[in-house]
Amino acid sequence: MxxxxxxxxxxxxxxxxxxxxxxxxxxxxxxxxxxxxxxxxxIQQGSLSIGQTDTDYGAISLEQTEININIDVNVNMGEESQAPALLRPAIIAGAVLADSLEWMQNMTDEYDVFPFIVTDASSPLHLAIPANKGREAMVYLSYIIHNYDNLPPYAIFTHGHRTAWHQERDIVDMIQDLRVSALEKAQYVSLRFSWSPSCPAELRPKHHDAVVWGDGDHLRETEDAIGDAWGALFPDEKLPDTIASQCCAQFAATKEAIRRRTKEDYVRMRQWLLDTRLDDSVSGRVFEKLWAYIMTGEAVQ
Missing domain, CATH: 1.20.5 (Single alpha-helices involved in coiled-coils or other helix-helix interfaces)
Structure with missing residues (x-):
């Protein structure tokens, strides 16, 4: 064979x-x-959270407000020089579970959104607050502290509701009509145009002789609270004779305005808010009247 x-x-x-x-x-x-x-x-492995951007400063999509889902993705830019990722502007909203935040979904094409649900104990870390005190002030301070080292070009701080008595218009329209060029120049702008129910000399914490529009509800307790808290909030700054800005704690600020204060300053402010025995309505109003001063250094805005 x-x-x-x-x-x-x-x-x-x-x-x-x-x-x-x-x-x-x-x-x-x-x-x-x-x-x-x-x-x-x-291709190297990375991690990206649903609702978060590759800028990695914590925005979350409203479609996953209460669920934190992570997806592994593969990304590599090679060994060539890489341009830094451009941060998108942000919307920060303080809300409760009962608020409808659907309006924020319409903003995600242009903004990263941060819905802080203050009554939700299961909120993810970047949307968590240490205590539900001081109303929206705790949310705003916590966002700034969490993101101080990686702030967006500008941030819009607002309440979770779409409409309210203190808003002249729908919040979506107000945000869309924001002139970024004017904001960049001023660095801080209120989302409210009218001075009512405020006025150009709303608070007189030293002399208590302010002439106010309307009945001046809560005027004296707010003046007293600001006067008492001033040394803790601004230890090296003199208490102004007059403090005034538009109500009602909804505004836009550039990162330069926010960084006018150090991160330690914001930590100190939040600690005062955590420690104070004032009613939330009063402690929240203290910051409502001071945001313009915090961001600009101008007592009358």
Whole structure:
């Protein structure tokens, strides 16, 4: 009986077929090795949370307000020089579970949104507050502290409701009509245009002789609270004779305005809010009247 080796050596066609088969197998192995090397070496694993941007400063989509879902994605920019990611402006809203935040979904094409649900103990870390005190002030201070080192170009601080008595218009329209060029120049702007129920000399914490529009509800307790808290909030600054700005703690500020104060300043302010025995309505009103001063250094805005 003739062996396989003898048959192959005596038949040129068999030798050609065998050589061709070996070449194809070798070529296939090379291609597979190249594919594995390209995908393994050229793409590295990263992590991105649903609702978060690759700028990684904590925005979350309203579609996942109460659920924190992580998805692994593969991203690599190679060894070439990389341009820093551009941070998008942010909307920070203080809300309760009963508030409808659907309006914020319409803003996510242009803004990163931060819905702080102050009555939700299960909020993710970047949307959590240490205590539900001081109304929206605790939310605003906590956002600034969490993101101080990586702030967006500007941030809009607002309440969770879409409409309210103190808003001249729908909050979505107000945000969309914000003139960024004017904000960049002023660095801080109120989302409310009217001075009522405030006025150009609303608070007189030293002399208590302010002339106010309307009945001046809570005027004296607010003046007293600001006067008492001033040394703790602004230890190296003189209490102004007059403090005035539009109500009602809804405004836009650039990162430069926010960084006019140090992170430690905001931590100190929040600690005062945590420690104070004042009613939330009063402690919240203290900051409502002071946001313009905090961001600009101007007592009358």
């Amino acid at each position: 003739i062996s396989v080796q003898e048959f192959a050596s005596s038949n040129p066609k068999v030798r050609l077929c065998a050589a061709t088969l070996l070449c194809l197998l070798f070529l296939g192995a090379l291609i597979e090795a190249w594919r594995e090397d390209t995908f393994a070496g050229g």
